[in-house]
Amino acid sequence: MNIEINGEQVEIPSQCKTMTDLLMHYGLETKILIVELNKQILEKTNHDKTCITVGDRIEIVHFVGGG
Template sequence: MKIEINGEQVEIPSNCTTITDLLVHFGLETKIVIIEWNKQILEKSNHDKTGISDGDRIEIVHFVGGG
């Protein structure tokens, strides 16, 4: 399946069916992230309920510490 993540076309495995699966795939499941799915900001509680479809546009913002 092809989706757009942070402005880039990405091919993801067929077992990535939810936002939670996508975060696990990219190793971000333990990070603090903000997800925008098709121009809607998702609550963290909806990550496992939100399905991913071919052509979806997803923005993933995660925080990096430092000084």
């Protein structure tokens, strides 16, 4: 499936059907992050209920510690 993540066109596996699946695919499921789908911020509680479709535009922002 072809979608846009953080401004880049990517092909994701067909088993990535929900936002939770996508985050697990990229190893981000345990990170503190904000996900935006088609310019709408998703609540974390909705990640497993939100289906991904061809052409979706997703922005993923995660926090990095440092000092």
